[in-house]
Amino acid sequence: xxxxxxxxxxxxxxxxxxxxxxxxxxxxxxxxxxxxxxxxxxxxxxxxxxxxxxxxxxxxxxxxxxxxxxxxxxxxxxxxxxxxxxxxxxxxxxxxxxxxxxxxxxxxxxxxxxxxxxxxxxxxxxxxxxxxxxxxxxxxxxxxxxxxxxxxxxxxxxxxxxxxxxxxxxxxxxxxxxxxxxxxxxxxxxxxxxxxxxxxxxxxxxxxxxxxxxxxxxxxxxxxxxxxxxxxxxxxxxxxxxxxxxxxxxxxxxxxxxxxxxxxxxxxxxxxxxxxxxxxxxxxx
Amino acid sequence: xxxxxxxxxxxxxxxxxxxxxxxxxxxxxxxxxxxxxxxxxxxxxxxxxxxxxxxxxxxxxxxxxxxxxxxxxxxxxxxxxxxxxxxxxxxxxxxxxxxxxxxxxxxxxxxxxxxxxxxxxxxxxxxxxxxxxxxxxxxxxxxxxxxxxxxxxxxxxxxxxxxxxxxxxxxxxxxxxxxxxxxxxxxxxxxxxxxxxxxxxxxxxxxxxxxxxxxxxxxxxxxxxxxxxxxxxxxxxxxxxxxxxxxxxxxxxxxxxxxxxxxxxxxxxxxxxxxxxxxxxxxxx
Numbered sequence: 001x002x003x004x005x006x007x008x009x010x011x012x013x014x015x016x017x018x019x020x021x022x023x024x025x026x027x028x029x030x031x032x033x034x035x036x037x038x039x040x041x042x043x044x045x046x047x048x049x050x051x052x053x054x055x056x057x058x059x060x061x062x063x064x065x066x067x068x069x070x071x072x073x074x075x076x077x078x079x080x081x082x083x084x085x086x087x088x089x090x091x092x093x094x095x096x097x098x099x100x101x102x103x104x105x106x107x108x109x110x111x112x113x114x115x116x117x118x119x120x121x122x123x124x125x126x127x128x129x130x131x132x133x134x135x136x137x138x139x140x141x142x143x144x145x146x147x148x149x150x151x152x153x154x155x156x157x158x159x160x161x162x163x164x165x166x167x168x169x170x171x172x173x174x175x176x177x178x179x180x181x182x183x184x185x186x187x188x189x190x191x192x193x194x195x196x197x198x199x200x201x202x203x204x205x206x207x208x209x210x211x212x213x214x215x216x217x218x219x220x221x222x223x224x225x226x227x228x229x230x231x232x233x234x235x236x237x238x239x240x241x242x243x244x245x246x247x248x249x250x251x252x253x254x255x256x257x258x259x260x261x262x263x264x265x266x267x268x269x270x271x272x273x274x275x276x277x278x279x280x281x282x283x284x285x
Numbered sequence: 286x287x288x289x290x291x292x293x294x295x296x297x298x299x300x301x302x303x304x305x306x307x308x309x310x311x312x313x314x315x316x317x318x319x320x321x322x323x324x325x326x327x328x329x330x331x332x333x334x335x336x337x338x339x340x341x342x343x344x345x346x347x348x349x350x351x352x353x354x355x356x357x358x359x360x361x362x363x364x365x366x367x368x369x370x371x372x373x374x375x376x377x378x379x380x381x382x383x384x385x386x387x388x389x390x391x392x393x394x395x396x397x398x399x400x401x402x403x404x405x406x407x408x409x410x411x412x413x414x415x416x417x418x419x420x421x422x423x424x425x426x427x428x429x430x431x432x433x434x435x436x437x438x439x440x441x442x443x444x445x446x447x448x449x450x451x452x453x454x455x456x457x458x459x460x461x462x463x464x465x466x467x468x469x470x471x472x473x474x475x476x477x478x479x480x481x482x483x484x485x486x487x488x489x490x491x492x493x494x495x496x497x498x499x500x501x502x503x504x505x506x507x508x509x510x511x512x513x514x515x516x517x518x519x520x521x522x523x524x525x526x527x528x529x530x531x532x533x534x535x536x537x538x539x540x541x542x543x544x545x546x547x548x549x550x551x552x553x554x555x556x557x558x559x560x561x562x563x564x565x566x567x568x569x570x
Contacts, residue, residue, distance in 0.1 A: 126500035146498050174497050190495055190503040196542055197482060197506060202561040204538035210475055211567050212459050213431050215411035218475040218568075220505045221482060225565040229558035233551050240546055247543050251536060253489035257481055258532050261525055266518050273514035276487040280510040282496050283503075 007095060007162065008032055011067035013082065015042045015055065017129060018099045019073030020137025023051045025170050028139065034063050042134045051137060064089040069162075072098035077234055080109055087115055096120040097163055101187060102238045103150045103180035111154050119159040122150040122180060125172065126191070130226050139170070147172035150183040188242030193250060195232060196243070198225040292380060292447065293317055296352035298367065300327045300340065302414060303384045304358030305422025308336045310455050313424065319348050327419045336422060349374040354447075357383035362519055365394055372400055381405040382448050386472060387523045388435045388465035396439050404444040407435040407465060410457065411476070415511055424455070432457035435468040473527030478535060480517060481528070483510040 010026050012019045015037035023046060027033045035055045037043055043055035056063055064070075064086055072079050079098060096118065100106060103122045110120050127145035129136060147167030151160050160177065167175040178186065201207075201218075202225045210218075236243055260268040295311050297304045300322035308331060312318045320340045322328055328340035341348055349355075349371055357364050364383065381403065385391060388407045395405050412430035414421060432452030436445050445462065452460040463471065486492075486503075487510045495503075521528055545553040 126498065128500070146500065148498060176497050178498075186495060186498050189490070189492065190499050194486075194502040194506045196539070197486075198502075199557055199561040200535060200538040200542055201479075201482075202564045203557050204534045205474075206564070207474065208564050208567040210471060212461050213411065213433060213463075213471050214475050214568065215413070215431065217479040217483075217509045220508055221479045222565060222568065223505055224502045226562045226569070227558045229555040229562070232558060233554040236546055236554060237549060237551060240549075244543065244546060247539065247546075249489045250485060251539055251543070253485040254481070254532065254536055254539075257485055258529065258536070261521055261532075262529060264522060264525075266522060269518040269521060270514040272484055272488050273512045273517060276484040277511045277514070279487045279491070279493050280507060282493040283499065283507065284511070 007068035009066050009068045010034070011036065011063060011070045012052070013037075013070060013072050014074035014078075015039075015046055015052075015134045016073060017132045017134065017136050017138075018125070019071070020046060020051055020134035021127075021139050021141055022071055022073065022099070022170075023134075024137050025139035025142060027051060027053070029169055034067070036060065036063065037134075046134050046137075051134070059086055061089055065091060067091060067094060070094065070096045072096065072100070074098075075231060075234060076100045076102060076106055076238055079106060080113075083110055083120075084113055087113075087118065090115065090118050092117050094118045095159055095162055097123045097166065099123070099125055101191065101235050103183045105184075105238045107150070107152055107180050111152060119156060121155050121159045121163045122183075123163045123166070124148045124150065124183065124187070125167065125170065127172075130223065132228060142170040142172050144171075144173045147175045148183055149175065149177045150180045151177065152180060184239050185242045185245075188239050189246045192236060192239060192243045193246045195224055195227060196236075196247065197250075198222050199227060201225065292353035294351050294353045295319070296321065296348060296355045297337070298322075298355060298357050299359035299363075300324075300331055300337075300419045301358060302417045302419065302421050302423075303410075304356070305331060305336055305419035306412075306424050306426055307356055307358065307384070307455075308419075309422050310424035310427060312336060312338070314454055319352070321345065321348065322419075331419050331422075336419070344371055346374055350376060352376060352379060355379065355381045357381065357385070359383075360516060360519060361385045361387055361391055361523055364391060365398075368395055368405075369398055372398075372403065375400065375403050377402050379403045380444055380447055382408045382451065384408070384410055386476065386520050388468045390469075390523045392435070392437055392465050396437060404441060406440050406444045406448045407468075408448045408451065409433045409435065409468065409472070410452065410455065412457075415508065417513060427455040427457050429456075429458045432460045433468055434460065434462045435465045436462065437465060469524050470527045473524050474531045477521060477524060477528045478531045480509055480512060481521075481532060482535075483507050484512060486510065 012035040015035045033052045035052045040057040046052045127141040149163045297320040300320045318337045320337045325342040331337045392407045412426040434448045
């Protein structure tokens with residue numbers, strides 16, 4: 001298997017915000033970057049703005065054949081089909097990684113069907129923006145972000161190391177290795193539950209008349225309430241098991257807080273707040 | 286009653302983060318600013334850093350007597366007692382306002398007991414920081430913030446106008462006038478419910494090991510999770526009626542979302558997200 005420095009030809013499949021941001025970063029770092037996206041305007045934009053060396057609005061055979069690494073930045077449900085359909089074209093020893101926000105429901109199926117000489121190492125850059133499309137690509141979103149590699153027993157040390165190196169050269173703050181299940185449980189809490197909360201804050205009543213009265217706290221809690229419903233409904237359903245557990249624990253906690261408030265239990269409320277402040281201290285840098 | 290330009294002597298009672306930020310702004314604008322706070326270090330800091338002209342670590346009679354305006358930046362429960370105890374010293378025609386985050390449970394009691402020649406106009410700058418103390422006073426927190434005046438039928442046009450003018454000269458973006466009840470209902474949603482959510486996210490499980498995996502969304506939703514438990518438990522209990530209503534609506538909405546997820550109702554989840562995105566558009570400036 002090639003080491004990571006020798007993998008110079010990167011093919012990005014799916015040139016949206018994330019794919020475009022990877023392209024921008026990797027091109028700047030000196031890699032040869034090509035991309036495939038069904039939307040011709042995305043390809044044209046990326047070529048004209050120097051994000052990629054060359055792009056294709058179809059799964060170009062030559063482009064796929066010469067790739068040393070393929071980075072998938074597609075919707076999770078499309079990923080499996082794309083690989084199954086095109087893996088006969090993959091170069092010997094190809095490394096595949098992705099940006100997908102759920103892991104355990106994808107990785108085993110993909111590794112199961114994958115050619116023996118090709119390795120898929122799941123990874124997940126915990127970065128993003130509230131806008132989408134390659135036109136908003138921004139390679140600074142990785143700076144200071146957390147980067148997770150989520151390998152299985154089938155992965156090699158070399159493959160895992162390549163992905164860790166990828167996170168590092170993108171400028172991520174902290175690179176972690178978790179099992180796919182640990183990743184999904186964690187992501188169900190820190191990312192998916194928070195999106196459910198932001199959405200539910202917007203949908204629980206018609207609050208649009210409040211725009212003149214909001215403070216920072218409401219703006220912060222709803223920043224992510226503009227949400228790509230196609231992508232997130234897929235992510236939620238694919239991680240349903242963990243997300244439901246987290247929602248149940250959170251709803252139970254809200255009900256406990258509600259009980260303290262209803263019973264005028266000032267000391268109980270304070271205790272919750274002290275615990276919150278104490279734990280939050282770990283997250284303040 | 287004096288008009289607002291002639292009210293030059295401002296007395297700030299309670300010199301913490303908010304009191305200090307008012308002092309800094311008003312001093313800069315040319316007012317004569319004095320302050321009372323029981324903590325001598327706060328007074329010393331404010332004097333040495335030019336936030337106030339003079340300060341007192343006790344309710345100084347002369348200082349109270351010469352004030353044209355008193356701005357209360359104290360805990361809500363202390364406000365009533367302080368006024369009742371010291372109103373015999375108030376200058377004829379004094380105007381009182383405050384920064385308190387709850388209104389209806391205070392304003393009627395205060396106006397009831399207040400001398401006839403003195404006017405109390407409740408107001409609420411929707412600004413703050415996660416840190417406290419006069420040492421962190423910052424008059425830029427008002428810039429772009431929303432400012433609410435919450436008068437009752439007992440208030441005069443002149444008094445309300447003075448408070449609107451105060452919000453304006455502090456640099457607030459939008460000055461609104463609401464009834465105390467409208468204010469409290471609104472604040473129960475945009476400020477109090479969001480704090481309950483941030484606290485419950487921190488207390489619903491031991492999440493401190495997640496610090497290496499968090500993305501922007503978790504950081505945003507928990508920024509306010511470091512919380513002054515003395516102040517907020519008081520605010521929550523004083524606004525219990527509205528906060529409980531909002532918590533119930535929010536919990537019901539979470540349960541509805543949970544149901545859609547449990548039943549794999551992708552279209553239902555998408556509908557919630559579309560509504561969220563649509564409403565959130567009103568809040569993006």
